Amino acid sequence: xxxxxxxxxxxxxxxxxxxxxxxxxxxxxxxxxxxxxxxxxxxxxxxxxxxxxxxxxxxxxxxxxxxxxxxxxxxxxxxxxxxxxxxxxxxxxxxxxxxxxxxxxxxxxxxxxxxxxxxxxxxxxxxxxxxxxxxxxxxxxxxxxxxxxxxxxxxxxxxxxxxxxxxxxxxxxxxxxxxxxxxxxxxxxxxxxxxxxxxxxxxxxxxxxxxxxxxxxxxxxxxxxxxxxxxxxxxxxxxxxxxxxxxxxxxxxxxxxxxxxxxxxxxxxxxxxxxxxxxxxxxxxxxxxxxxxxxxxxxxxxxxxxxxxxxxxxxxxxxxxxxxxxxxxxxxxxxxxxxxxxxxxxxxxxxxxxxxxxxxxxxxxxxxxxxxxxxxxxxxxxxxxxxxxxxxxxxxxxxxxxxxxxxxxxxxxxxxxxxxxxxxxxxxxxxxxxxxxxxxxxxxxxxxxxxxxxxxxxxxxxxxxxxxxxxxxxxxxxxxxxxxxxxxxxxxxxxxxxxxxxxxxxxxxxxxxxxxxxxxxxxxxxxxxxxxxxxxxxxxxxxxxxxxxxxxxxxxxxxxxxxxxxxxxxxxxxxxxxx
Numbered sequence: 001x002x003x004x005x006x007x008x009x010x011x012x013x014x015x016x017x018x019x020x021x022x023x024x025x026x027x028x029x030x031x032x033x034x035x036x037x038x039x040x041x042x043x044x045x046x047x048x049x050x051x052x053x054x055x056x057x058x059x060x061x062x063x064x065x066x067x068x069x070x071x072x073x074x075x076x077x078x079x080x081x082x083x084x085x086x087x088x089x090x091x092x093x094x095x096x097x098x099x100x101x102x103x104x105x106x107x108x109x110x111x112x113x114x115x116x117x118x119x120x121x122x123x124x125x126x127x128x129x130x131x132x133x134x135x136x137x138x139x140x141x142x143x144x145x146x147x148x149x150x151x152x153x154x155x156x157x158x159x160x161x162x163x164x165x166x167x168x169x170x171x172x173x174x175x176x177x178x179x180x181x182x183x184x185x186x187x188x189x190x191x192x193x194x195x196x197x198x199x200x201x202x203x204x205x206x207x208x209x210x211x212x213x214x215x216x217x218x219x220x221x222x223x224x225x226x227x228x229x230x231x232x233x234x235x236x237x238x239x240x241x242x243x244x245x246x247x248x249x250x251x252x253x254x255x256x257x258x259x260x261x262x263x264x265x266x267x268x269x270x271x272x273x274x275x276x277x278x279x280x281x282x283x284x285x286x287x288x289x290x291x292x293x294x295x296x297x298x299x300x301x302x303x304x305x306x307x308x309x310x311x312x313x314x315x316x317x318x319x320x321x322x323x324x325x326x327x328x329x330x331x332x333x334x335x336x337x338x339x340x341x342x343x344x345x346x347x348x349x350x351x352x353x354x355x356x357x358x359x360x361x362x363x364x365x366x367x368x369x370x371x372x373x374x375x376x377x378x379x380x381x382x383x384x385x386x387x388x389x390x391x392x393x394x395x396x397x398x399x400x401x402x403x404x405x406x407x408x409x410x411x412x413x414x415x416x417x418x419x420x421x422x423x424x425x426x427x428x429x430x431x432x433x434x435x436x437x438x439x440x441x442x443x444x445x446x447x448x449x450x451x452x453x454x455x456x457x458x459x460x461x462x463x464x465x466x467x468x469x470x471x472x473x474x475x476x477x478x479x480x481x482x483x484x485x486x487x488x489x490x491x492x493x494x495x496x497x498x499x500x501x502x503x504x505x506x507x508x509x510x511x512x513x514x515x516x517x518x519x520x521x522x523x524x525x526x527x528x529x530x531x532x533x534x535x536x537x538x539x540x541x542x543x544x545x546x547x548x549x550x551x552x553x554x555x556x557x558x559x560x561x562x563x564x565x566x567x568x569x570x571x572x573x574x575x576x577x578x579x
Contacts (some may be wrong), residue, residue: 021198032288033151038065045058045059113322117200119316126313138303140299162282166261194231237561254290261282262285323409336415337496340386341363345385356378361552368541371546372545379531379547385397386529388409417499423476426472433474453522
C-alpha cells in the first residue's frame with residue numbers, strides 16, 4: 001500500500017473538512033497577495049497625485065479595505081486551523097483503530113518475532129504523523145505552491161524582465177529539494193524505527209520491574225535504555241544535520257533573487273522603466289515569493305517524515321492475515337456439543353521443522369482428555385489448533401464433524417475457553433476481569449461464577465470487593481487469586497470446550513486444592529483437555545495421551561498406561577519418588 005493511497009483512504013471520511021480547509025487556504029493566499037497591492041496603490045497615489053482631500057479620502061478607503069482583509073484573514077486562519085486539526089486528529093484516530101483491528105486479525109505466528117513496544121510505536125508514534133501531514137505539511141505545501149504561482153503572475157504583469165531575473169535561483173532550489181527528498185525520508189524512517197526500539201526496551205524493562213529489582217539489574221537496564229535513547233538522539237541529529245545543510249541553500253537562493261532585484265530594479269527605476277511604486281511592490285511581493293520557497297523546505301521535511309511513518313504503518317497493513325473466517329461459514333443449527341477430532345494433523349512453525357506429525361486423536365463430547373509429555377513436545381501447540389490460533393499444515397481439526405477452518409471465527413472462539421498457567425489479567429477491577437468472559441452477564445451470574453471458582457471469599461475481603469483495582473497484570477493479587485479469577489472468567493463464558501494448560505502448577509498445595517475443586521465444578525458437562533506435568537492431577541481423566549518427539553506414543557486410562565510401562569509409567573513413577 002502506497003503512502004498517499006493510505007492517506008487518501010483515511011482522509012475520504014473528512015473530505016468536507018479538507019475542502020473547507022482548502023477553500024480557506026485559497027482565501028488566505030488571496031488576502032496575502034492583496035496587501036502588497038494596496039501598498040503599491042498607496043505609494044503610487046502619494047507619488048503621482050496631489051496631496052488633497054481626494055488623496056485623504058483614498059487613504060481612508062484603502063485603510064477600510066485593509067481592515068476588512070485583516071479581519072477576513074483572521075477568521076479564515078481560525079477556520080483553516082480548526083478544520084484541518086479536526087480532520088487530522090480524526091484521521092489519526094481512524095488510523096490507530098484500523099491498525100489495531102488489522103493486528104487482531106493476524107495469527108499468533110505474526111507476533112512470535114515482534115516486540116510489543118515496536119508494534120505500539122506503529123500505532124501511537126507513527127500515526128501521529130498523519131495529523132502533521134493533514135493539518136500542517138500538505139496545507140503548507142498547497143498554500144506555498146499557490147502563493148508562488150500567484151506572485152509570479154503578479155510580478156510578470158508588473159515587469160517581465162525583472163521577474164525572469166528573480167527566477168534565476170529557482171533551479172538551485174529545485175535541485176536542493178530533490179536531494180533533500182531523497183536523503184531525508186530514509187533518515188526519518190530510521191529515526192522512527194529507533195524510536196520503536198526505545199519503546200520496546202522500555203516496555204520490557206517496566207513490565208519486568210520486579211525482576212529487575214530482585215536481581216539488582218537497575219544499572220544494566222538503565223544502560224540498555226540509555227543506549228536506545230542515544231540511538232534516537234543520533235538518528236535525530238542526523239536528520240537535523242540534513243536540515244542544517246539544505247536550509248542555508250534555500251536562504252542563499254532567496255538572497256540571490258533579492259540581490260538581483262536590488263541591482264537591476266534600482267537601475268530600471270533610475271532609467272524610468274519601473275516606477276517607485278512598482279519597485280516597492282516588487283520587494284514586498286518578493287518576500288511573499290521567497291518566504292514560501294523557504295517554507296517549502298520545512299514543509300518537505302514534514303512530508304518526508306510523515307511518509308517515512310506511513311511506510312512503517314504500511315508494513316503492518318500489508319501483512320495478509322493467515323487466519324480468517326470463511327466466505328461462507330458453516331452455521332451450527334444446534335448448540336455445539338464439543339466433539340473434537342484431529343485427523344492426520346501436521347504442524348510446523350518453520351518450514352521443514354515439524355512440531356506435530358500425523359496426529360490422530362478423537363475426543364468425545366463431554367469427556368476429559370489429558371495431554372502429558374516432556375516439555376517442548378507440542379502439547380500447547382496441539383490445543384492451540386482448536387481455536388485456530390494457528391492453522392494446520394496438513395490434515396484437519398474438526399468440532400462436531402466440521403473443519404474448524406469452515407467455522408466463523410467468532411463462533412469458534414466462543415465455543416472454546418482456556419485457563420492457562422500464565423494468567424493474563426487486565427489493568428482494572430476484579431469485576432471487569434471476570435466480565436471479560438461475558439460482558440453482558442448479570443451481577444448474579446458474575447457472583448455465581450466467582451463462587452464456583454472459589455474466588456468469592458477472597459474477593460469479599462478486598463477493600464472494594466468486586467470493584468477493587470488489581471493493577472497491571474493483576475500485580476496486587478497472588479498467583480492463586482489470579483488463577484481463580486481466570487477460572488471465574490471461563491465459568492462465565494460457559495463454552496462447551498475447555499482447555500486447561502498447567503492451571504495449577506505454580507501455586508501452593510492448599511491453593512491447588514481450592515483451584516482443583518473449582519476446576520472439577522467447571523469441567524462438568526464440558527469437553528475438557530488438560531495439559532499437566534503434575535500427573536497426579538490427571539489420573540482420573542477419561543483418557544491420557546502421551547506425546548514424545550512430534551507425535552502421540554501411547555494413549556489410555558491411568559491403569560492401562562501404568563500396566564503398559566511406557567512413557568507415562570516412567571514419568572508417573574519418577575514423580576511419585578519426588579513427592
